[in-house]
Each structure stands twice: as structure tokens, then as C-alpha cells.
Amino acid sequence: MTVVPQGNGGGVPAAAGGGGSGNLYDVLELVLDRGLVIDAFVRVSLVGIELVKIDARVVVASVDTYLRFAEAANRLDLESGKKAPAQLTDIVEGSVESGAHGKSKGALSGAVEAITDSFKGGGDEDKEEDEDKDEDAERRPAREKRRERGERRSERRSTRDREE
Amino acid sequence: MSVYVYAITKDAHPLDLSDTEGVGDPPGELRVVRAGSLCAVVSECPDDLSMARRDLEAHHQVQERLWTEGPALPLSFGFVAADDDAVRGVLEERAQLFGQRLDELAGRAEFNVKGVLDEDTVVRAVLEENAQARELNRRTLEGGGAYDERLALGQLVAQEVQGRQDALAEEVLAGLRPLAQAEKVAPPSQQYFVSASFLVTDDRSEEFGRAGQELAERYGEGVELRIRGPLPPYSFV
Numbered sequence: 001m002t003v004v005p006q007g008n009g010g011g012v013p014a015a016a017g018g019g020g021s022g023n024l025y026d027v028l029e030l031v032l033d034r035g036l037v038i039d040a041f042v043r044v045s046l047v048g049i050e051l052v053k054i055d056a057r058v059v060v061a062s063v064d065t066y067l068r069f070a071e072a073a074n075r076l077d078l079e080s081g082k083k084a085p086a087q088l089t090d091i092v093e094g095s096v097e098s099g100a101h102g103k104s105k106g107a108l109s110g111a112v113e114a115i116t117d118s119f120k121g122g123g124d125e126d127k128e129e130d131e132d133k134d135e136d137a138e139r140r141p142a143r144e145k146r147r148e149r150g151e152r153r154s155e156r157r158s159t160r161d162r163e164e
Numbered sequence: 165m166s167v168y169v170y171a172i173t174k175d176a177h178p179l180d181l182s183d184t185e186g187v188g189d190p191p192g193e194l195r196v197v198r199a200g201s202l203c204a205v206v207s208e209c210p211d212d213l214s215m216a217r218r219d220l221e222a223h224h225q226v227q228e229r230l231w232t233e234g235p236a237l238p239l240s241f242g243f244v245a246a247d248d249d250a251v252r253g254v255l256e257e258r259a260q261l262f263g264q265r266l267d268e269l270a271g272r273a274e275f276n277v278k279g280v281l282d283e284d285t286v287v288r289a290v291l292e293e294n295a296q297a298r299e300l301n302r303r304t305l306e307g308g309g310a311y312d313e314r315l316a317l318g319q320l321v322a323q324e325v326q327g328r329q330d331a332l333a334e335e336v337l338a339g340l341r342p343l344a345q346a347e348k349v350a351p352p353s354q355q356y357f358v359s360a361s362f363l364v365t366d367d368r369s370e371e372f373g374r375a376g377q378e379l380a381e382r383y384g385e386g387v388e389l390r391i392r393g394p395l396p397p398y399s400f401v
Contacts, residue, residue, distance in 0.1 A: 024221055026392045029350075030276060030361070031224050032215075034398035035240030040254050041169060044213050044242040066318025072287050073301045073321050 166244050168192065168209040169251060170226045171396075172262050175201050177234040184229045187219040188212075194226065197248050199255035202262055205230060206251060209244045231396035235270045237262060238396040265401060271366045272345065274400060275393030277376060279336055279358040281329060285386025290324040297321055333358035336389065339379045343372045348399040361399035369394055 024031075037043075168187055173179065179196055186192030188210030197204045205226065213219055223241050230236040245251045255262070291297055300317035303309040329352070336358050341347060344362035353359065364372045373391065380389035 024217065024224065026278065026390055027224060027276065027395065027398075028220065030274075030395065030398040031220055031227075031241045033240070034348075034361075034401075035238045036172070036401040037240050038169070038243055038254060040250070040257075041243040041245045042166075043240075044209075044244055061319075061322070063315065065322055066315050068318065069287065069321040069325070070304060070314045070318035072283065073291055073297065073317060074305055076284060076288050076291065 166209040166246055167197075167206040167248060167251060168213065169239055169243050169245055170194075170205045170207070170223065171230050171239060172237040172255070172266070173203050173205070173230060173234065174263065174266055175203050177203065177230070177236065179203060179205070179230075180233060181205070181226075181229070184226055185222060186226065187222045189218060191222060197251045197255070199252040200259050202255045202259055204251045204255060205236075206245075206248075213242070213244075215241075227396040227398075231273070231394075235266045236396060237265060237269070237401045238398050240398075269363075269397050269400065272363050272397060272400075273366065273369060273394030274397040275340075275344075275362045275364050275369075275372055275376070275391060276395060276399075277336065277340065277358065277360050277362070277392075278356045278390045279332065280355070280388040280390070281332065281357045282386040282388070283325075286325050286328055287321060289328070289386075290321050294320070294324060297324065329357040332383075332387065336360075336379060340372065340375060343368050343375055346400060362393075363397060363400045364394070366394075 170186070175198060181194040181196075184194060186194050186207030188207070189212075192207030192210060194205055194207050197206055210219075220241060227236070227238040231238070245254070291301055297317060297320050300309075300313055300320065304314045304317055333352070337347070337349065337360060340360075340362060344364050346363040348361045350356075350359040362372070373393070376389065376391040380387075380391070383389070
């Protein structure tokens with residue numbers, strides 16, 4: 001269980017200037033999607049906003065989804081299976097559990113990095129095309145990563161474990 | 165020269181903007197445009213305003229700073245007016261509306277709650293608690309079993325996962341709702357089993373934070389509840 005309390009609960013916002021990037025991810029959709037909209041003003045073109053917005057898909061009832069869940073169930077069973085030595089099982093379970101926090105952050109932070117990168121690089125290259133060529137998973141936009149979640153899960157986990 | 169608009173306040177707001185910088189690089193200098201009893205906090209709009217972290221963070225920090233000191237209506241990111249006169253025009257034209265909303269939001273803050281369910285943990289729980297899922301899983305291990313069995317397993321697990329997510333979301337909302345004046349619940353997503361904002365009066369702010377913490381502690385590993393607040397009332401303007 002992880003709680004990320006913010007501020008000090010005393011009715012005072014988190015210390016001014018303390019807005020590290022970690023704080024920004026959680027409020028990103030508030031800053032972009034909520035807030036006052038004044039139609040008399042012009043809104044600057046928000047290139048890439050769809051990358052940052054929360055993936056609004058519910059767990060859809062589809063064959064793909066079912067197969068993905070079946071695979072997840074199979075894989076879990078193997079990971080914690082009796083065949084593995086006890087110590088190994090512990091390590092795997094530990095990393096799965098402690099991974100929850102990093103994992104949940106992954107998608108959004110990935111998106112911000114991607115956007116930041118794309119703007120910093122001054123890139124006006126065609127992103128769609130670029131995605132297909134770019135094989136470096138860590139730099140790909142979150143949208144792309146999410147789409148591949150099913151197939152790439154285990155691979156991504158091992159990447160993450162190396163980082164931790 | 166176009167101006168980037170951050171927030172609207174009453175002229176009684178202290179509007180202390182020292183140590184706070186606007187969007188752009190170098191950061192834009194914050195200033196106040198006044199009309200009647202209302203003020204707008206603005207800065208010169210940079211040519212390269214973008215959704216890069218630099219500008220998003222600056223936007224949010226201005227809102228936080230203003231909100232700490234008094235009621236403010238935070239604009240959504242990215243709104244630009246042609247010039248100061250255009251800003252004044254909007255303030256005058258909608259003075260009553262803005263003034264009323266500022267009064268309503270005085271002494272209130274937003275809390276945002278997001279819940280993340282670790283998929284492995286919930287799938288494991290389904291397998292532990294559902295004998296049918298266990299049996300189907302056993303039969304389909306290591307590529308075994310028929311396609312239909314694989315599909316049936318996936319469907320069963322998906323249903324169970326969804327059910328658990330929904331129940332958990334309802335529990336979280338029901339636990340926090342009584343402490344809030346208003347709520348805005350985002351539609352369900354793959355990312356969060358619950359994502360909701362609550363409008364909370366200052367005198368219940370501490371209680372709300374505590375309730376969220378207790379709620380979070382009730383669940384085991386694999387459920388992460390992220391509570392952010394007090395925040396400027398982005399969701400209630």
C-alpha cells in the first residue's frame with residue numbers, strides 16, 4: 001500500500017516551489033483538461049495533448065483482452081509456481097509488488113518526457129512515422145507503449161527491474 | 165503583444181507574486197491586469213509556449229501560489245489574449261459571473277484522488293479466490309489446453325478484475341464523498357480504477373486527508389491511492 005499525501009493536511013498547499021516533476025504528473029490532467037476555459041481567448045495549439053490525456057478505455061470485452069488476461073494468469077502461475085526455488089519466488093514477488101509504484105508512474109512520465117523531448121529537440125518531424133522507426137522503447141510515447149502493454153509486459157518489467 | 169492568462173481573482177487578493185515566475189524561457193514576468201473589482205494575472209506570452217514540462221509547471225505553480233493566498237479561478241493551460249484590453253474586456257463583461265464563482269470557492273480547495281491497481285496482484289487474487297479460474301489456468305499452462313479454454317480463462321479473469329476495480333472505486337468514493345461539497349469523477353480508465361476530484365472546505369481539509377490515508381491503509385499491497393491536495397479548484401470553476 002502506498003499513499004502519496006500531499007501538502008501537510010493543514011489546508012496549506014504543498015510548499016511553494018516544491019513542485020517537482022513527480023508532483024506534476026498527478027495534476028497534469030487537471031492543468032490541461034480542467035480549469036477555467038474562456039472562449040474569448042485563444043488557446044494555443046496543444047500539440048501532443050492526446051499523449052498526456054488519460055487513457056480513457058475501459059477494460060474492453062474483446063478477444064484480445066481475454067487472451068491478454070489469460071496470458072497474464074498463466075505467466076503469474078509460472079512465476080510463483082512450485083517449480084521455482086523458494087528464494088527465487090520471493091525475489092520475483094518482491095519485485096512485482098514494489099514495482100507497482102514505478103509502474104503506475106511510467107505511462108504519464110513517459111508521455112511528458114516524450115513531449116518535452118519532442119519540443120526541446122525542436123522536432124517537427126512526423127511523429128507517427130518516427131514511432132515506427134524508433135525501436136528504443138523507453139523514448140516512445142506512452143500511447144504506443146500502452147498499446148503494446150500486453151505483448152511487452154514481461155519485457156518491460158525486466159527493463160524496469162534493471163533500472164531500480 | 166499577446167498575453168498569457170493564468171488566473172482571475174478579486175482585487176482584494178494580496179497578489180503577492182514575488183518568487184514566482186511565468187511561462188517561457190526566460191520566464192515571463194507576472195503582472196496584474198485590473199478591471200473593476202477583478203484582476204487577472206498575466207505574463208507576456210512566449211513565442212514557443214508548449215506543453216513541455218517547463219511551461220506546465222510554471223502554469224501550475226502560479227496557480228498554487230495564488231490559491232494559497234486567496235480565492236482564484238485557475239484558467240486551463242494555454243489561454244492567450246490579444247492584449248491587456250482584451251483581458252479587461254472579458255473581466256468587465258463577465259464580472260458578475262466571475263465574482264460569484266470566486267465567492268462560492270472561497271475557503272474551499274480541490275483534492276484529487278487516483279487509485280492504481282497493480283494488475284499482477286489483482287490477477288493473482290482472482291486465481292487464488294476463484295476455483296474455476298484456477299482450473300482453467302492449470303489446463304492452459306505452457307501453451308496447453310484448447311483455444312476456447314484460454315478464451316474462457318481470459319474472460320473470467322477480465323470480468324473478475326473489472327468487478328474488483330468497480331467495487332474498489334465505489335468504496336473509495338463512498339468513503340470520501342461525505343466529507344466533500346462537490347465531486348467530479350473521471351470516467352473509468354485503464355490507468356486508474358478511480359480518478360476523482362473533490363471540493364472540500366478548509367475546515368474539513370485535514371479530516372479529508374486523514375480519511376484518504378485511512379482508506380489507503382485499509383488495502384494491501386497492489387493498491388495505490390494517490391491523494392493530492394489541497395489544490396487550486398481546477399475542476400470546480
